[in-house]
Amino acid sequence: MKSEKYLLRSIALELLVRIGEQGGFSHLAIDQMMKKHQLEKRDGALLTEIVYGTLQRKLTIEYFLASFVDKKKKMNNWVKWLLYLSIYQMHYLEKVPDHAIIHESVEIAKKKGHKGIANFVNGVLRTVQREGVPDFSEIKDEVHRLSISTSHPLWLVKRWVEQYGYPVTEAMCQANMTHKQMTIRVQPLKISRDELISNLEEDGFQLKKSQISDQGIIIEKGNVLKHQSFDQNLFTVQDESSMLVAELMDLTQDMVILDACSAPGGKTTHIAEKIHDNGQVYAYDLHEKKAKLVEKKAEQLGLSSIITDQSDARNLHEKHDSNTFDRILIDAPCSGLGVLKSKPDIRYNKKEDDIHHLAKIQKEILDKVSPLLKNGGKLIYSTCTVDKEENEKVISYFLGQHPEFQIDPDFFNQIPALLQNKQGVSECGMQIFPQDLNSDGFFITRMIKVEK
Incomplete structure (x- = not known):
């Protein structure tokens, strides 16, 4: 009879192959699998630890494994991920003995493959156990070393170093390897x-x-x-960085507000709460299913001021007249590079081209939505990313194209005290790094439409 740990590692392997090779969302896949197998709380916690931890440390573990497996060696994807999750447990989890990890991994290899694969897995893991993993000091270039030691793609680390410098990038990469509160x-x-x-x-x-x-x-x-x-x-x-969006919208009761990209509804419902559910909050999302999630969230919280519908934000001028809204929130679709703590697989699925493409969409949304704001009204732009091309550069472009808008000078006075002197505050807004609050990385700014 197979042990519970064997079952857990088998489930973990199935999840890692699915997420790592097919690009599934880690948090959704784990939740589905836990419900399917009706896992106890303790087993669910260990499964989550193994899957998230292995994904989080993938590049580091690849570096470790390269010392023990010939580059020319061809492996099935499941064998590769079995070695990854085994090495993750051996190196990073202290409570699980190595012999148990090796034994269960060999058993999985036997069942999924054949004796030859089981012998290969056994040989690699026993060599790792005996010799230990290589040291990062062997990597001479500091940017490459940071990439490997914190398991962030080299292109991304280079990009952040160019934008923010090495110390901020190092702190950000290290923060992304910790558990979020x-x-x-x-x-x-x-x-x-x-x-x-x-x-x-x-x-x-x-x-x-x-x-x-x-x-x-x-x-x-x-x-x-x-x-x-x-x-x-x-x-x-809700993450603290996300809460800050509604807090910095300068809201009062009876306002008419547009949330142009509202799903899953955390900020939308926060806005309704801030105006004491007195006023109107029009909440749209590109996908009908996601707009329904916002509606459901509003119902659960007992909020009646929220009106939801499906729409591409770039087409909202077909639904609303110019000069309609007191406040507009554009929580723009973005690369999500600020949420790597809780969604570690994002870092491997994104490419620089994605950032260029998203920045184009962000500019289009701002261009199309901004006329809907009243004179004297305020437009809040936010993203859950830490890339200047999606944040400061998008805002600079928008202000250059729209002289009727300017950064609201009062915005900077309303930033919470513990963020006032952080490096992320610029003339375009505020970049929150994941190391600032032990929260998600976020960009927030507020613009005012000046009467001409």
Whole structure:
């Protein structure tokens, strides 16, 4: 009879082959597999650790493995990923003994392949166990060394070094290898932050208040998704950087607001909460299915001011007249290079051409949506990436094409104190790096439409 760990590693291997070779979304694939196999909490945590950890360290493990396997050796994809996940566990997980990892990996190799593959896997892993992995000091170029040691593609590290310098890039790469803290946003129309904190602390949670949002709570200990307050929709799981978007929109009640790219709805519902559900929030998304997710989220939180529909943001002038909205949020489609902590596979799936293509779309959205803003209204542009071409350069282009817009000078005064003196603040807006808040990397700026 096969052990539970054998089953876990088999599931992990299936997931890694699917995500690593076919480009599936890691968080969705893991969640589906955990439900399919009805895994216990402890087993689910180990599965998540193995899959995320192996993906996160993929380039590093490739570097390790190159010392033990001839470059000319042809391997099936599943054999490669079996070695990756095994070496990840042997090198990075202290609680699992090497002999158990090797034994289970050989058993998987026997079942999926044949005796020859099992012998190969056994030989490689026993050599790794005996000799240990190579040291990064053998890589002389510091940018290449940073790429390998933190498992970020070389083109990406080079790009960040050119844009921000080596120290910021190194800190960013290191931050992307750490676990992101869990943060939630209270639904203040249902419960106060202090009351929810009190309820959670009574049930053994360790928490602290966010300094970014007066609705935010940082969860230091405890699984808040298993708490009754989650089922009661008293809060939303949201990253602190993402919370900052609505916080910096300068909102008041009775405003008419457009969220042009709204899914999955975290910012949309935050906007509705900030205006006390008094006003109108028009929320659109390119995909109908995703627009329905926003609608569902609004219903769960009991928010009636949100009106959802499907539309390409570039076509919203067909649905709304010019000078309609008090506030517009363009949370633009982007490369997602700020969310590598929680979605490590993104780093391997993106190319520089993707950034150029996305920047073009971002400019088109701004050009098409901006006329819908009232004179004196404010347009907020945000992305969850850390690339200047999608952020500062897009804004510089837009301001050059649209003299009726300027950066809102009050925006910089409203940036939270702990971000005021960070390197990411520029004349175009604010770049939050993942190392700044132990959160996602985000760019946020706010422009005002000046009456001419």
